[in-house]
Amino acid sequence: MDAQLFQAGQRLPLEFYLRTDVLQVARDLLGKVLVTELDGGRTAVRITEVEAYRAPEDRASHAWGNRRTRRTEVMFQEGGRAYIYLCYGIHQMFNVVSGPDGAAHAILLRAAEPLEGLELMCRRRNIPPGKFTTANAPARLTTGPGALAQALGLTTAWTGGSFFDPATPFWIEDRGDHLPETAIATGPRIGIDYAGESAAWEWRFWVRESRFVKR
């Protein structure tokens, strides 16, 4: 995408999310910074691993065949908001809705590097607090979609929340970290064996060099 469109250190503009190519939006989310202000504290992470989901043709999507249910309805809304659902009764899965109104596109955030609020993240994750920085933080703090959402304090209560609503305590920023194509690795998505031919599509993207990625 045109780097000139988005200034460093700024929240991503609505046009970032409204693009129809969800695979490109997914790639562009790598290196961006997700910030939450919840539980009276601020946490921020650099996104390192994502998966794209694209209805109607993608059988791995909850909205496969443009199936509209109460849960999936938010995916059909305009991009730039959260789709958060519960998996296995325990894990909160945080997705970024993208595309124009009517297109059920979403990007699952699977892993990230901790940047700010490490102590708060440790508390939420039940990890003994330490003098952690991005350099020495344990990967399990923010690696894996359930672990990441837990570290950030995100729950299904916030599904549907727009990044452009002042009442939403989370958003995504560009801090000038633009990754070259060679820094991005691709592969099939995880845990979707039920999805037929869609299971083979290489719609998982990660920062090749990062240790905050599920191997």
Place this chain on the structure above:
DNA sequence: CAAACGATCGGCT
């Protein structure tokens, strides 16, 4: 009403 489900943790080797 029951099965499925975009995963994690702890306890072992």
Place this chain on the structure above:
DNA sequence: GCCGATCGTTTGC
């Protein structure tokens, strides 16, 4: 590293 138990919402039969 591998393996097993696990939890509760959502959906479809």
